[in-house]
């Protein structure tokens with residue numbers, strides 16, 4: 001059979017920003033490129049906040065690779081950014097415009113279905129000229145190996161395909177990265193979980209409520225005590241005719257607190273502060289969720305093996321720059337650098353050295369230092385390990401600490417806007433919960449507005465999503481509550497005492513003893529990946545075109 | 554590879570499209586005409602040969618001028634390259650025999666002899682399944698019916714097909730025939746594209762023909778009986794030996810089960826359901 005395998009010079013798996021950038025740059029270098037995407041349409045599986053940044057220091061940006069991008073594929077340029085520190089109904093707002101604009105050529109809000117479908121169309125046209133092209137509804141299941149070496153990919157829908165370069169741009173739940181043994185799903189500390197609602201709002205109302213022009217937008221971030229002590233925060237971005245409102249939490253913290261992600265999102269949606277932006281009518285277009293890697297811990301320092309390179313979320317290249325989330329831009333840079341590395345290696349007749357060159361470029365171009373800042377390794381880690389966290393107590397408990405907060409208001413606002421300082425933030429409650437709460441208590445003002453929003457319940461949210469249900473794609477290996485019970489709360493479409501959803505806990509009587517078990521129904525799954533980490537599962541994506549289909553993303 | 558697919562326009566029997574009068578007779582005037590659904594399987598089979606082996610797929614039909622839209626549908630939905638309509642008054646009211654004579658003449662008039670001719674399995678209105686085999690008989694070609702999948706060997710000029718024996722899903726055989734050959738695609742025919750290059754080509758060809766469907770007239774050839782050199786006595790109504798003695802509507806089956814209607818909103822409704830079901834729960 002071997003010699004009847006199809007062969008392309010490059011196969012790119014996934015057509016999110018990372019895959020699109022890789023494919024575009026491969027095509028530009030005349031490399032015959034096949035792109036395989038599992039969704040019915042690129043973007044139908046993808047979720048982000050999302051603000052896509054174009055960094056001045058980046059060697060590649062999305063509009064550099066796709067000149068009409070901002071015109072065709074984005075929502076609004078976002079020029080203002082605020083963080084709201086919340087304690088009960090008291091709020092202290094800091095303008096973090098400096099952080100937002102630092103190293104930023106531009107930043108636009110996006111909805112992924114629209115963005116990725118547009119990119120995919122461009123990618124198809126360009127790669128088709130190289131003799132390849134883009135195919136949707138193809139689920140790549142793993143790596144093709146010959147004598148132990150990675151030489152291609154296997155898929156559910158097509159016969160195996162060989163290639164000189166395999167770009168795994170298959171996102172946070174990359175099956176290829178796991179197959180290669182480069183990434184794993186073991187540590188909740190390495191991940192965030194993002195949950196989002198897209199809310200319909202008339203464009204004119206957006207302009208008025210946010211005091212922006214028709215072609216301008218705003219970003220608002222939220223932290224403090226409104227999330228039951230779970231480490232993380234909320235966001236609100238203006239789109240053309242909708243708002244993207246969501247939360248991003250550390251997965252270990254969500255798991256520890258047994259928090260229900262949809263309820264935390266509702267805490268944000270129903271906070272009085274939101275009333276001014278949401279108005280009286282609340283029309284949720286879509287509820288969605290996805291894991292987000294934390295590059296500080298998850299970014300692979302050497303993301304390649306044989307002919308395989310990992311780019312974007314698949315390699316953990318998702319930077320939380322303080323409260324600002326930068327994943328899409330790094331996926332673009334990495335994708336384009338991987339392509340450049342292959343083109344270089346090929347021109348030296350050493351195509352097998354592409355991975356090595358790619359790694360070097362990631363370091364030389366400064367991408368790696370953004371993803372895994374040395375400052376964090378030194379100071380942030382220290383904070384997590386102990387001594388610095390005592391600060392949290394002294395700030396929160398002591399009168400001196402509180403006085404300091406009052407006295408240092410202006411300084412704090414600047415601190416929040418400092419790229420250097422935010423890159424050192426440790427993953428503890430201090431920066432996420434304690435400090436914002438104290439800031440709001442000491443400096444904040446009470447919000448008088450009444451929020452009348454009542455978000456849909458989970459059953460309605462699931463009911464409104466589109467699914468093409470295929471075979472079950474996740475297997476629960478250990479059904480005991482001990483091993484897999486966390487998924488009942490952490491799964492964004494499951495909840496304790498909710499009859500529907502994916503995970504339910506059950507008490508089963510056997511021979512007089514009661515067993516506490518977990519059951520799984522993958523039908524309403526939104527493929528976020530959470531249970532791959534917090535439960536004992538055999539986790540795979542559904543077959544091409546099957547599963548959930550996001551219309552907004 | 555030159556392939557031709559034969560098709561017919563039939564009343565659109567789908568719910569919401571079809572109209573019947575009070576006596577249960579089809580109202581042709583009120584029911585739109587569409588491509589015979591089974592013929593789409595034939596066209597998909599032909600399209601698969603084009604994707605895999607290259608060449609050209611033509612769609613041919615005999616019928617009134619209104620069939621042009623049926624042909625356009627074939628171009629838009631199932632990607633035919635060019636269209637042939639055999640149409641004039643003399644051909645009207647033909648039975649399957651006279652139709653086969655006409656269609657076979659149409660096939661013979663093509664510039665280039667086809668390698669494969671495809672027909673669908675039965676039409677949704679006549680349901681005879683005769684026209685295809687009779688056309689093949691006129692051409693004196695081999696025929697393979699109930700075809701589920703095909704492979705073509707261009708060098709050997711043979712076609713190898715999996716087919717249902719006696720149209721029964723429980724028995725499948727593989728047969729081989731020399732080309733030119735006549736193929737009747739089974740409704741179970743599923744084209745498979747397991748190679749990326751085939752899927753990419755499929756996409757290209759789809760986009761190409763869909764764009765072309767808007768100007769389908771530029772790709773349409775209409776032939777009347779003089780073009781085909783046919784004697785009016787042997788085609789249309791005059792050339793049709795079949796006499797339909799009468800058509801009996803199939804009576805509606807009487808319902809066999811009794812239904813009890815329960816008001817789901819009323820409190821006692823649920824209890825009533827439980828009472829009704831209780832005996833069965835016991836395993837009776």
Ligand SMILES: Cc1cc2nc3c(=O)[nH]c(=O)nc-3n(C[C@H](O)[C@H](O)[C@H](O)COP(=O)(O)OP(=O)(O)OC[C@H]3O[C@@H](n4cnc5c(N)ncnc54)[C@H](O)[C@@H]3O)c2cc1C
Pocket residue numbers: 013014015016017018019036037038039042043045046047048049050051052053138139140141169170171172173174175193194195196246247248289290291292311312313314317318325326327328329331541
């Ligand atoms: C709630 C939330 C908010 C976020 N906010 C922001 C933000 O504001 N700004 C920002 O920059 N980033 C944000 N991110 C992160 C950002 O979305 C990701 O970092 C980014 O999408 C990564 O791009 P990628 O190309 O690596 O992967 P993805 O965009 O995930 O694309 C992967 C693609 O691969 C496909 N695929 C996966 N597996 C297979 C397979 N086996 N076979 C075939 N195809 C496959 C998928 O369908 C998908 O199209 C946010 C994420 C979330 C969840």
Ligand code: SF4
Pocket residue numbers: 474487490491492493494502503522524525526527528529530531532
């Ligand atoms: S079942 Fe797992 S992958 Fe699916 S939505 Fe729930 S946590 Fe996410």
